[in-house]
Amino acid sequence: MMPSRTSGAKSPIRYLERRAIHAVLLVIGASLLSFLFSSLAPGSFFDEMKLNPQISPETVAALRSQYGLDQPLPVRYVRWVKSVFRGEWGYSFAYNQPVRSLLMVRARNTLLLTTLAMALAWLIAVPIGVWIASRRGRWDDQLASASTSLLLSVPELVLALGLLYLVIRTHALPVGGMVSTGFDRLGSWEQVRDLAAHLIVPVTTLVLASLPILIRHVRASMIEVLQAPFIQAARGHGISRSRLLFCYALPAAANPLISLFGLSVAGLLSGSLLVEVITGWPGLGPLLLEACFSRDIYVVIGVVMASTMFMILGSLLADVMLVVADPRVRTDHA
Amino acid sequence: MKTSKRNSQKRLIAAAIFLLALHLAILLAGFVAPYQPAMQNRDFPYVPPTRIHFVDARGHLHFRPFIYQAVARADSLYEYTEARDQEFPVRFFVSGSKYKIAGWLPSHTHLFGVNAPAQVFLAGTDNYGRDQFSRILYGGQISLAAGLLATTVSLLLGLCLGCVSGFYAGWIDESAMRLAELFLVLPWLYVLLAVRAFLPLHISPSQTFLLLVAVIGTIGWARPARLVRGIVLSARSRKYVTASRGFGASDAYILRRHVLPHTYGTLLTQAALLVPQYVIAEVTLSFFGLGLSEPKPSWGNLLANFEQYNVLVSYWWMFAPALALVLVSLGYLTVANAFHQQLQSGSI
Amino acid sequence: MGTEAGATRALQPALMRARGLGKRYVQRAPFSQQSFAIEALVNVDFEIVPGCLTALVGESGSGKSTLASCLAMIEKPDSGEIWFEGNEISHWSKRKLAPLRPKIQLVFQDSAGALDPRFSAAQIIEEPLEIQRRESRQTLRARARELMEEVGLSPDWANRSPLQLSGGQRQRLAIARAIALKPSLLILDESLSGLDLSTQAQILNLLLDLKAARSLTVLLISHDLSLVGQVADFVAVMHQGRIVESGSTRQVLASAQHPQTCKLLASVRVLEAAFQTARAGGRG
Numbered sequence: 001m002m003p004s005r006t007s008g009a010k011s012p013i014r015y016l017e018r019r020a021i022h023a024v025l026l027v028i029g030a031s032l033l034s035f036l037f038s039s040l041a042p043g044s045f046f047d048e049m050k051l052n053p054q055i056s057p058e059t060v061a062a063l064r065s066q067y068g069l070d071q072p073l074p075v076r077y078v079r080w081v082k083s084v085f086r087g088e089w090g091y092s093f094a095y096n097q098p099v100r101s102l103l104m105v106r107a108r109n110t111l112l113l114t115t116l117a118m119a120l121a122w123l124i125a126v127p128i129g130v131w132i133a134s135r136r137g138r139w140d141d142q143l144a145s146a147s148t149s150l151l152l153s154v155p156e157l158v159l160a161l162g163l164l165y166l167v168i169r170t171h172a173l174p175v176g177g178m179v180s181t182g183f184d185r186l187g188s189w190e191q192v193r194d195l196a197a198h199l200i201v202p203v204t205t206l207v208l209a210s211l212p213i214l215i216r217h218v219r220a221s222m223i224e225v226l227q228a229p230f231i232q233a234a235r236g237h238g239i240s241r242s243r244l245l246f247c248y249a250l251p252a253a254a255n256p257l258i259s260l261f262g263l264s265v266a267g268l269l270s271g272s273l274l275v276e277v278i279t280g281w282p283g284l285g286p287l288l289l290e291a292c293f294s295r296d297i298y299v300v301i302g303v304v305m306a307s308t309m310f311m312i313l314g315s316l317l318a319d320v321m322l323v324v325a326d327p328r329v330r331t332d333h334a
Numbered sequence: 335m336k337t338s339k340r341n342s343q344k345r346l347i348a349a350a351i352f353l354l355a356l357h358l359a360i361l362l363a364g365f366v367a368p369y370q371p372a373m374q375n376r377d378f379p380y381v382p383p384t385r386i387h388f389v390d391a392r393g394h395l396h397f398r399p400f401i402y403q404a405v406a407r408a409d410s411l412y413e414y415t416e417a418r419d420q421e422f423p424v425r426f427f428v429s430g431s432k433y434k435i436a437g438w439l440p441s442h443t444h445l446f447g448v449n450a451p452a453q454v455f456l457a458g459t460d461n462y463g464r465d466q467f468s469r470i471l472y473g474g475q476i477s478l479a480a481g482l483l484a485t486t487v488s489l490l491l492g493l494c495l496g497c498v499s500g501f502y503a504g505w506i507d508e509s510a511m512r513l514a515e516l517f518l519v520l521p522w523l524y525v526l527l528a529v530r531a532f533l534p535l536h537i538s539p540s541q542t543f544l545l546l547v548a549v550i551g552t553i554g555w556a557r558p559a560r561l562v563r564g565i566v567l568s569a570r571s572r573k574y575v576t577a578s579r580g581f582g583a584s585d586a587y588i589l590r591r592h593v594l595p596h597t598y599g600t601l602l603t604q605a606a607l608l609v610p611q612y613v614i615a616e617v618t619l620s621f622f623g624l625g626l627s628e629p630k631p632s633w634g635n636l637l638a639n640f641e642q643y644n645v646l647v648s649y650w651w652m653f654a655p656a657l658a659l660v661l662v663s664l665g666y667l668t669v670a671n672a673f674h675q676q677l678q679s680g681s682i
Numbered sequence: 683m684g685t686e687a688g689a690t691r692a693l694q695p696a697l698m699r700a701r702g703l704g705k706r707y708v709q710r711a712p713f714s715q716q717s718f719a720i721e722a723l724v725n726v727d728f729e730i731v732p733g734c735l736t737a738l739v740g741e742s743g744s745g746k747s748t749l750a751s752c753l754a755m756i757e758k759p760d761s762g763e764i765w766f767e768g769n770e771i772s773h774w775s776k777r778k779l780a781p782l783r784p785k786i787q788l789v790f791q792d793s794a795g796a797l798d799p800r801f802s803a804a805q806i807i808e809e810p811l812e813i814q815r816r817e818s819r820q821t822l823r824a825r826a827r828e829l830m831e832e833v834g835l836s837p838d839w840a841n842r843s844p845l846q847l848s849g850g851q852r853q854r855l856a857i858a859r860a861i862a863l864k865p866s867l868l869i870l871d872e873s874l875s876g877l878d879l880s881t882q883a884q885i886l887n888l889l890l891d892l893k894a895a896r897s898l899t900v901l902l903i904s905h906d907l908s909l910v911g912q913v914a915d916f917v918a919v920m921h922q923g924r925i926v927e928s929g930s931t932r933q934v935l936a937s938a939q940h941p942q943t944c945k946l947l948a949s950v951r952v953l954e955a956a957f958q959t960a961r962a963g964g965r966g
Contacts, residue, residue: 029516037529149671153664155614157621158656161640168647175643270523274618288524289622292531300528307521315519573796576756581810581863582783591809592798 012323019319023312030308034301035077080298089305090298094291099302102287107306109178110283114272114310116199117206118264125211126257129218130245136223144219148212156209156271160278163201173197176280202275209271210264217260221253228252251325258322265314269307339679346672353665360474364433367468368447368454371631373431375453375463378404380412383458383651391418398423403452412648422452458651460639470655473631477620478662480546480632481613485605487551488612492558493601497589499559500566511563517556525553526615530624539630546625550615558604562597569593599677606670610663617659633659696765697732697867697899698753698786703762705748722748723759724923730867735893735900737910737931739946740920746903749920750871753901754788755779784814784863791872793852797844803830803855804840810862829858833888850881854888861892868892869901874909883960886913907946911935919943 083090088098095102132141154162167173174180180194225231226249234248276285284303291299359366386399400423402416428447434440448454457466499510529549537545569575570593578588613633619625620634627635633655640646703726710717722745730736730753740746751757752764755771764772766786771779790796797806807826811817817825827837833854844852853873860868870889874882890913892898904910911917911931918928921942927934938944 026516026519029512030520033516033520034528037525037532149667150664153610153667154660155617155663157614157618157637158660161637161646161653161656164640164643165646165650165653168643266519266521269521273521273523273527277622284524288527292527292624295531297532300531304520304524304528307524308519311519311521572798573790573792574798577788577790577796577859578809578813580754580756580783580786580788581813582780583809583813587813595800 016320016323019316023316026312027305027309030312031081031301031305032077034304035073035080080301089302092291092296092299094294094296094299099298102299103284103302103306106282106284106287106303107310109281110269110272110276110285110307111310113199113202113206113276113281113283114265114268117203117210117272118268120203121207121210121214121264121268122261124207125214126218126250129215130222130250132215133219133222133226134241134245144215148215151208152212156205156274157278159208160201160205160275163205164279167201173200175201178282198281202272202279202281205275205279206268206271210268213267214260214264218253218257221256222249225249225253254325255322258318258325261321262315262318266311269310339675342672342675345668346676349665349668349672353662353669356661356665357478360471360478362435363468363471363475364435365441365443366445367465367471368428368430368444368456369465369468370431370433371464371469371472372629373464373468375459377406378414378453378455378459378463379461380649381414381455381459381463382649384453384455385416386424387421390421396421396423398425400424401448401452401454404455420452422448422454424448424454457654458649460636460652461645466636466651466654469631469636470633470658473633473636473655474658476543476626476630476632477613477616477634477659480543480550480616481609481611483547484551484554484612484615485608487547488554488608489558489601489605491552491555492604493562493597495555496559496562496597497566497593500563501570501585501589501593503567507563511560514556514559517553518560522553523615523618526550526619527622527624529553530619539626542626546616546619550612550619554608554612558601558608561600561604565597565600566593569596599673603670603673603677606666606673610666613662614659695732696729697767698730699765700726700728700749700753700759701763701765702727703749703752703759703764705752705757705759705761721923723752723762726762726920726923726925728753728918728925728928730899730901731916732866732899733893733897734915735889735902735913736916736918737907737914738901738903738918738920739905739907739910740942741905741946743922744920745923746905746920747871748923750788750869750901750903753867754786754869755783756788784810785865786867786869787860787863787865789853789856789860789868789870789873791875793849793856793873794844796856797852797859799843799845802841802843803835803847806844806855807859807862810859814863816863825862829862830855832861832892833858834884848881849877850884853877853885857885857888857892861896861898864896865898867899867901869903871903872905874902874904874906880960882909887960889913905946907935907943919946 080090087100089100089103090098092099092102128144132144135141164175168175174194174197178195178198179191180198183191183194186194222245230252231244231249234244239248272283273285273288275281276283277289280286284307288300288303290296291303381404384401384404386401387396388399389395390400400421402418403420403422404414405417407413407415424446425448426446428444429442430444430447432440432442446454453465455465455467457470459465460469495510495514499507526549530546533545533549570588572592575588575592578592616625616632617634617637620627620632621638623635623638625634626632636652636655639652645652703723704721705723707720707722708717709720724745726745726749728738728749738746738749748757752759752772759772762772763770766782771782801809804823804826807829808822811822811825823840827840830837830840835851835854835858839847839851844855847855856873857868857870868889874885877885886909889900889902893900902910902914907917907919914931916929917931917934918925919934919940919942920926921940926940927938927943934943
């Protein structure tokens with residue numbers, strides 16, 4: 001009595017189409033929510049701005065009318081959307097430029113940091129997780145579990161501060177910012193080294209912060225898979241242990257891990273904000289903080305939207321990977 | 335495995351006792367702390383933690399621990415030595431500055447202290463000479479209270495919305511879950527900062543506190559709501575609910591007697607997970623200056639001293655609030671793990 | 683075989699009557715635009731004679747449970763009428779139906795799912811009484827114990843969880859709960875499936891005793907025609923949403939016409955012996 005399923009070739013694309021539309025709807029919803037939050041502010045932002053000597057009263061009045069900040073919320077939202085399509089993303093009062101140019105640079109820096117941290121974290125977590133899953137219950141598994149629990153209890157704030165302390169005490173690395181002064185005068189290899197040196201502390205913090213959860217999940221998925229009959233069968237065929245783990249078991253455990261990948265983007269983004277502020281990495285984090293203090297409303301909305309879009313992209317990427325990796329997804333969603 | 339279950343129970347009890355002791359100490363900060371958090375000692379900025387001695391300079395062993403008074407070195411700034419001429423024994427249940435137990439019962443007994451003019455700085459002092467140990471205890475009141483209250487807000491919101499959503503299903507469920515998805519897709523720290531920023535910046539400490547609790551708690555409703563909704567959905571489709579309806583039970587009765595009891599285990603686990611997260615959220619906000627600000631101590635603004643790198647490097651004892659934070663996290667996460675295991679095995 | 687009294691009883695007005703009932707379920711496969719409809723009930727005419735045990739028999743998917751749900755006012759039919767105590771109730775609102783609910787009670791197939799595992803046996807029986815406020819707090823427990831005895835459960839088990847009871851004991855508990863409100867009609871939806879033969883016989887015995895002692899009208903739904911044929915006064919056979927044969931048990935079993943009825947009869951189970959033995963040994 002069931003309807004016939006559509007052919008397998010069409011459905012992954014349809015599934016992804018649906019996820020993409022879903023993502024777009026989420027972005028729109030998030031922007032609405034951000035705007036809603038902004039309407040919570042009692043009084044006008046320009047009241048605070050008027051006290052700011054850098055901005056002349058004429059600019060204030062002009063901006064006020066241009067952006068219709070005295071207009072009701074829906075009108076403001078529409079104007080902002082139009083500004084987005086114009087490529088400006090609103091206007092930063094503190095920096096006196098369209099938000100977009102600010103966002104681009106900072107977003108690039110944050111992306112650099114977070115993608116590097118994600119890649120490293122997964123590269124470390126997967127082998128460790130796989131290994132201790134195979135050694136379940138033995139001393140190295142228990143040691144790893146205890147360490148991850150401990151690491152999990154250390155908040156990122158403390159991790160960042162602790163690493164900074166070590167680095168400053170030992171003068172091992174340059175601290176603060178993305179590049180040293182005089183960066184432009186360095187040769188390209190030196191530039192890379194300088195960048196890398198500045199990256200070490202923030203990336204290490206982020207990696208250490210994400211490792212516990214990743215390792216736990218990898219371990220849990222692997223343990224479940226290792227109990228499956230097909231693994232026992234493969235073992236009976238005399239396949240070597242590492243081949244068994246990585247070529248047979250891991251792909252089967254990939255499904256929940258890929259979903260975790262999508263979610264871990266979220267955690268990493270939130271974490272990167274903190275790390276960026278503490279280590280002085282010029283990403284979206286410090287920008288947001290500054291904007292919060294100076295009440296630069298469109299920058300705030302812009303940063304929140306940018307980070308939300310990264311998250312949505314991350315989970316969309318996870319959806320794509322899921323479709324590629326898991327044959328069941330292709331045929332199940334007719 | 336039975337042993338692992340017993341182990342997890344033992345761990346649960348140990349962690350619970352530890353947490354209880356910590357919370358009690360913080361609740362009774364007035365009693366446990368030797369000094370008031372606002373008390374400054376301008377002559378003693380950045381004093382390292384006072385060493386507790388049992389053996390004096392002449393080699394005699396004392397049963398009662400004692401300290402030496404800190405004396406600033408004449409030649410360099412912020413360096414201290416101990417004045418070995420006089421021992422100041424640490425006495426317990428001493429009479430000191432007035433405070434109110436848990437905010438209402440006046441008292442002036444402190445757990446420990448030393449005679450004037452010596453002062454015992456278990457965790458050193460900050461640049462105003464304020465005893466960090468006392469400030470950590472008082473600060474813990476704010477940070478922990480914020481975490482606990484915000485957790486209550488999130489769980490209550492999540493419970494209500496999840497119940498309504500799961501019980502009545504239909505379009506209510508659809509829209510509520512879409513909204514939850516929206517909240518979950520926003521990176522929470524960004525949203526937290528943004529919302530906090532959009533609200534008045536310069537308000538009184540108690541208003542700030544309530545605001546923090548409201549904001550942190552409200553943003554986090556989505557995950558508990560989803561979990562509760564799942565439980566309610568499955569509970570409500572059970573046959574015994576249909577039977578109850580057949581007896582003429584009202585929705586309220588069914589919720590109360592058949593559905594809600596299934597949520598308790600999950601709510602407990604969520605609570606144990608959320609409290610440390612929310613404490614960290616408050617600490618982060620205060621660290622950035624968007625939460626409690628001076629002079630009221632909170633672990634966040636205590637750690638904010640580190641914004642100056644020189645403090646970070648030279649005065650390691652200022653890390654103490656971080657240690658407190660880690661201990662709280664460790665305690666709650668252990669409890670959460672144990673709850674989770676119990677839940678999985680069906681004991682709750 | 684059915685009782686002789688069945689023939690005379692038939693002349694009394696029906697306790698419950700359904701006319702032209704129809705119900706369809708529309709299902710949509712997840713993520714698909716296609717949907718398909720299941721005709722669960724098609725133009726069903728059905729009568730329940732008071733004081734008798736009526737059996738509703740059919741294969742899985744024949745619509746028996748749907749009919750039971752409609753009669754028990756759990757679901758509303760899409761078309762047709764249902765008459766109960768002289769009122770047409772198929773379109774009544776929840777509020778209007780509320781006072782009728784205690785009069786029609788349903789016992790489910792899955793006893794474990796139908797009893798809240800967090801409740802004790804006594805609490806399960808007390809629940810309907812509590813909801814309908816029939817008893818004061820003090821007499822609640824006493825009443826529950828009475829009912830437990832009546833269905834053959836030891837009152838010492840009052841504090842046991844249903845998970846600690848066997849399948850047959852759970853069904854007894856479910857029946858005790860169902861009769862607590864003194865209903866006029868008791869519907870048992872495949873409540874005997876999943877029990878072993880002797881337990882089935884015991885429960886059937888219990889039903890007959892209850893029927894006699896309380897003048898209870900019973901509607902017994904099953905896929906096992908020969909089983910219910912032992913105790914039913916009237917039988918109706920359902921197939922693909924329709925009633926294909928109905929009448930007194932003797933009539934239907936003796937001169938089965940519809941191929942479906944014959945098919946059901948063909949799967950004979952040797953129950954007679956077990957049944958007679960159980961009856962001879964008294965309740966137990």
